[in-house]
Each structure stands twice: as C-alpha cells, then as structure tokens.
Amino acid sequence: MGFLTEFKAFALKGNVIDLAIGVVIGAAFGKIVSSLVDDIITPAILTPALKAAKLSNLSQLVIPGTAIKYGNFLSQVIAFLIVAVALFLIIQAINKMQRKQPVAAVEVKATKEEMLLTEIRDLLAGQKK
Structure with a gap:
C-alpha cells in the first residue's frame, strides 16, 4: 500500500x-470560558479587589519592580478551573449514561449433543471415584 x-x-x-471534532469543540469552549472569566467573573468578583489596588484591569496586577504579571496568571487559573469542572461534570454524565443495565438471564436450551456430552462427563467422573 502506498503512503x-x-x-x-x-x-x-x-x-x-472524533478527536478532530473534540478539538474544535474544545477550542470554541475555551473561548467561551475565556469570555466568561474576562467579561463576567473578573468584573463581578474581582472589581472590588482591583479598585482597592487602584487598578482597572486584571492584567495590571504585577509584582512591583518586576515584569511578572500575576493578574493574567490568575485569570488563566480561573479559566482552567472552570474548564476542569465542566469536563468533570460532562464525563460523570457520560459515565452514568453508559452504565450497563443488568441483563435479564436468558434461559439457553442445551442441544442434544451437549446433553449427551454432559452425561458422558458425569459418567466418567463417577468412574474415577
């Protein structure tokens, strides 16, 4: 076969x-989560903290005297936690749906050959004793 x-x-x-579809959906979900964190959670929850630090944007949170922007890091941590919880809940739901229901026992009739072989087995077992 050729390449x-x-x-x-x-x-x-x-x-x-399936993997390709998952990657595309994951990328779109990541954008939704980023928007949720940047546009809703950060302004709603972190605005009082930002005002206390006299900042207007989370990306302005830096360690004084350095270029370390821990505000962006906090934003990414929040986004990761949201994605992780969402995926955990999705996987839990999928696992619940995939749990097998107990299958009712089906009575299988033995064929004539199987019955004869069973009798032969029992007779041989009786002779060994």
Whole structure:
C-alpha cells in the first residue's frame, strides 16, 4: 500500500474524526470560558479587589519592580478551573449514561449433543471415584 492510501485509512478512522471534532469543540469552549472569566467573573468578583489596588484591569496586577504579571496568571487559573469542572461534570454524565443495565438471564436450551456430552462427563467422573 502506498503512503497516501495508508494515510487515508488512518485519517478516516472514526477515532481520528472524533478527536478532530473534540478539538474544535474544545477550542470554541475555551473561548467561551475565556469570555466568561474576562467579561463576567473578573468584573463581578474581582472589581472590588482591583479598585482597592487602584487598578482597572486584571492584567495590571504585577509584582512591583518586576515584569511578572500575576493578574493574567490568575485569570488563566480561573479559566482552567472552570474548564476542569465542566469536563468533570460532562464525563460523570457520560459515565452514568453508559452504565450497563443488568441483563435479564436468558434461559439457553442445551442441544442434544451437549446433553449427551454432559452425561458422558458425569459418567466418567463417577468412574474415577
């Protein structure tokens, strides 16, 4: 098989396509979470702290005398925690849906050959005693 044929077989497998869809959805979800943190959580929760520090933006939080912007880091930590909790909840829901329901026992009738083999087995076991 040629390289292109093998690559086509690999790329069109269901798992690869599912992964690609997951990456695209994850990127969109990341943008939503970033917007949530930057536009809603930061202004609503951190505004009093920013006003107390006489700052207007979280990115202005820096360690004095350095270029370390820990405000941006805090924003990314909040975004990560939101994504982690959301994924945890999604995985929990998926696991609940995938739990197998107990299957009712189905009575299987033994064939004539199986019954004969069982009798032979029992007879041989009786002779060994």
